[in-house]
Amino acid sequence: MTDLDLSRLSLNQMTVRQLSLPELTDACAASGVPGVGLWREPVQAYGVRAAAKLVRDAGLTVTTLCRGGFLTAVDPDARAAALADNRRAVDEAAVLGTGTLVLVSGGLPPGSRDLHGARERIADALAALGPYAESHGVRLAIEPLHPMYAADRCVVSTLAQALDLAERFPARQVGVTVDTYHIWWDDTAPRQIARAGAGGRIHAFQLADWTTPLPAGVLNGRGQLGDGAIDLRQWSAYVAAAGYTGPVEVELFNEGLWERDGREVLAETVERFLRHAAG
Amino acid sequence: MTDLDLSRLSLNQMTVRQLSLPELTDACAASGVPGVGLWREPVQAYGVRAAAKLVRDAGLTVTTLCRGGFLTAVDPDARAAALADNRRAVDEAAVLGTGTLVLVSGGLPPGSRDLHGARERIADALAALGPYAESHGVRLAIEPLHPMYAADRCVVSTLAQALDLAERFPARQVGVTVDTYHIWWDDTAPRQIARAGAGGRIHAFQLADWTTPLPAGVLNGRGQLGDGAIDLRQWSAYVAAAGYTGPVEVELFNEGLWERDGREVLAETVERFLRHAAG
Secondary structure, eight states: OOOOOOEEEEEEGGGTTOOOOOHHHHHHHHOOOOOEEHHHHHHHOOHHHHHHHHHHHTTOEEEEEEEEOOOOSSSSSHHHHOOOHHHHHHHHHHHTTOOOEEEEEEEOOOOOOOHHHHHOOOOOOHHHHHHHHHHOOOOEEEEOOOGGGGGTBOOOHHHHHHHHHHHHOOTTTEEEEEEEHHTTOOTTHHHHHHHHHTTTTEEEEEEEEEEOOOOSSSSBBBEEETTSOOOOHHHHHHHHTTOOOOEEEEOOOHHHHTSSSSHHHHHHHHHHHHTTTOO | OOOHHHHHHHEEGGGGTTSOOOHHHHHHHHEEEEHHEEEHHHHHHOHHHHHHHHHHHHHHHHHHHEEEOOOOOOSSHHHHHHHHHHHHHHHHHHHOOOOOOEEBBBOTTTTTTOOHHHHHHHHHHHHHHHHHHTTTTTTEOOOOOOOOGGGTTSSSOSSHHHHHHHHSSSSSTTEEEEEEEHHHOOOTTHHHHHHHHHHTEEEEEEOOOSSOOOOOOOOBBBEESSSSSSSHHHHHHHHHHOOOOOEEEEEEOHHHHHHHHHHHHHHHHHHHHHHHHHH
């Protein structure tokens, strides 16, 4: 049992990035989707306070803001700039009324082969950002990304690694994002979900399916729910068994979906969520 | 310390697939490379016994035969065909005089989302193949492939999973292939290498570097040694510390390398091996 229904669904903005923010909020409200996950760039372009009002007036909740992170730089100026940018992301999350800022940790600096060192620099950054986030009512949610992104995007590749980092800090400051796309291959992930749940550290849960062949660059090939290899209901059940009762975001980066009518994709996504994850 | 020098190097045939088998053995012998890793298809095309003689006459050793595996089918006829094909692969390995058959386990059957079931079917197959291989003086070497291949190529994604399978059988029948390309992101892999070494189960060790962006389909983007994110000397040291003293194969699938002169690529690979892994 996943204990999921439409009341738990959130549509991540990237799934239908062809929709403007007003189109997105209109379509979600009309479809009975109560939540949206937002991205910083389109929100900044629209205006953060205006976006907050738009979502609020539509009766929607902002479930996460994507994304902070990119905390692996060695250069002091680059590190200071990254911390400042992450504080701004926390500020934006607070204005939007979401309690969760998703963190994509960052890849190896150019020329570096030191994954361990990069992971430790993330911990250093979290020590600075965690209290700042807490004081703004925002929790940081480290997202392990699939190991195929370890070099150039995110040196945190597994839930175990993400929790090893998060558990150095209070759960009200730092937790994890569980995204099926990134962890579905990992037979140790179910017990890491249980570990995360026991610690109150599942700060976000996202769904995407795994389809092949992967496109060049491997960024925009996330599958529509039900099209791929992931047993989404099973993973939803693991998260439910870990005590998570929060929103479930569908976050798809998919060139094929972006070429279609956004409202049609939204309707399809709702239907797929109910068919493949809920119940 | 990796304790590696040219006497340990083996060139996997796929690295310079533009070379014919006689060109490959000539070039290796001329360059002081004592080993070659062979693939079934070109060996079959040349003739297995003729290939064995060619390599022997050149004074080279066949370090591995690639590859058996693809053992995840559900359909009984498909399973029987896979087992028969793997027995032929063992026969070919024996003729070539190599003690190691590399296994790529296979992906999910079409429409399946059951990774656990697929992994169990691999174990069932190994129970049949292990004794056959042993009776022919061949060891099976399960190769965990990077998690990006979990759906369509290999449901065994980590050294831990590979060892969980291998350890159900005697080490003289079943061990693992350690390939830096597939495991470099995994912070638990060093202790799994130690586990494999302690059990006498490192049956093959292969080097390739990780470069980005990945090409479409993610099959042929393995980086030349030194071009990417992997600390090859560190991984070689882990394998050495685990007691492994066997050959080190360089196996690169790379469209860019295949477009170049094969002898030039071979010379470059030797130089990169000495610079980035040996010593």
